[in-house]
Amino acid sequence: MGAMSFRRERYIPRGGPDGGNGGRGGDIILVADEQLTDLTIFRHAVHHKAERGQHGEGRIRHGRAGTDLEVSVPPGTRVIRDDAVIAELDAVGDRVRVARGGDGGVGNRAFRSSTHQTPRETVPGLPGEQAWLTLELRLAVDVALIGLPNSGKSAVLVALTGAAATVAPYPQSTREPAIGPLTDDEGHIFHVIDLPGLAEDGTPRPDSRLGQLERARLVLHCVDAELPEPPRERIARVRDAVRDRMPPGAREWIVATRAFSDECPDWADYAVETELEDGVDALRTAILAELSGATV
Ligand SMILES: Nc1nc2c(ncn2[C@@H]2O[C@H](COP(=O)(O)OP(=O)(O)OP(=O)(O)O)[C@@H](O)[C@H]2O)c(=O)[nH]1
Ligand SMILES: [Mg+2]
Secondary structure (H helix, E strand, C coil): CCCCCECCECCECCCCECCCCCCCCCCEEEEECCCCCCCCHHHHCCCCCCCCCCCCECCCECCCCCCCEEEEECCCEEEEECCEEEEEECCCCCEEEEECCCCCCECHHHHCECCECCCCCCECCCCCCCCCCEEEECCCCCEEEEECCCCCHHHHHHHHHCCCCCCCCCCCCCCCCEEEEEECCCCCEEEEEECCCECCCCCECCCCCHHHHHHCCEEEEEEECCCCCCHHHHHHHHHHHHHHHCCCCCEEEEEEECCCHHHCCCCCCEEEEHHHCECHHHHHHHHHHHHHHHHC
16 A cells, blocks of 8 residues: 655654555466376465555655465466466476566555655555466376387386286276386486377277376377288377377387287387297387487
């Protein structure tokens, strides 16, 4: 708030206008904090309010600005306002201002001029911005497994990472994405995600979570080497389905499943026989080399 005040001092019988300006209110800033891994704290603390600015006072004392309020969120948080994504805080330390503090008021001293010696005008401070935000935690994803139903995505995830995922001899056995970790020699953890969601004909199912693909740096496209239908046609079908969601710059490797590594088909980059654990170590080593190289 601005202040209205006139200077009153003993030997200055008619002091000039001296009301200072009010301080502006604090902003609300979201900060990606590595200590957090989920959004559960927001279940208990829904409302966040930054400090208000201090009032201006006489003797041209301007009010102090309100302190900004920093709210910690886990890295990977996506901020949505009015159905639009306004920010993604992916890296530790990423920050975004989500609400501005209101401007402080203007004190009467600001209105003085040669013809206007005793201004009584003040402008009150404005309220700060209020916003309802939707926070969505996007899982950390480095490697995504995609492919037609029953192509061995879950089997490859389990073989590579030891994740507890459902592997079953019928299509669409996996409904929810499953995640497993891969750790390199220096202790960096990479996340491999099994992304089900394509129907038999390669079109995305309505409940597909393929949007998670957007964050992958490496896509492992699993293709069953034993099926009679030409693999290149199946590959093209899956590529058509995910084309819009392929992250720019991500690499795609074709992984033939139910195939031995020393007989890798010419349409594939790698071949694995997950039941016999053949080719799995070589694939894991190649993935880590690709990802570790990319982080330097
Ligand atoms: N022998 C052998 N069996 C495999 C291999 N890969 C997958 N399978 C089997 O094929 C079946 C399907 O594998 P999943 O890993 O469940 O396939 P998926 O792509 O996850 O399938 P959905 O989740 O249904 O889309 C399971 O019975 C696996 O054990 C492989 O390399 N060798
Ligand atoms: Mg599966």
